[in-house]
Amino acid sequence: MRVIIQRVNSASIKVDGKITGSINKGLLILAGWEEADTEEDLEWMSGKIIRLRIFSDENGLMNLSLPDINGDILLVSQFTLFASFKKGNRPSFIRSAKPDFAILMYNSFIQHIEKELGKSIKTGIFGADMKVNLENDGPVTIFMDSKNKE
Secondary structure (H helix, E strand, C coil): CEEEEEEEEEEEEEECCEEEEEECCEEEEEEECECCCCHHHHHHHHHHHHHCCCEECCCCCEEECCHHHCCEEEEEECHHHHCECCCCCCCECCCECCHHHHHHHHHHHHHHHHHHHCCCCEECCCCCCEEEEEEEEEEEEEEEECCCCC
């Protein structure tokens, strides 16, 4: 499982011109899965995201987590996170989970995050053509891979 986490002042998603999810201060998370991912990956990733201390404290240091600031999450499914460029310039997505498996992981990931966070999150629409709008704060952008755990 791979995620890109962006600290945002605001973010929203539109599908067919209609806003399907929006947040103010918090995290925009782009998440992708591969067939080898398990519930353990979801548990590790959701816990790490919620406890991640990337929000500024009163001294301007990144010491606060999402619950500390009462922030929100906007989650977007992103199969392109497993793109490979080994052959040529056109990306291959062969490592990305097939849609039937990925949607199960996506829905389970939502449940894991909401349990860790203690409140509902906002989401895009799985498999839809989405337009993402955000104001990145910092900017702070972090990449995590549940198989690498760095």
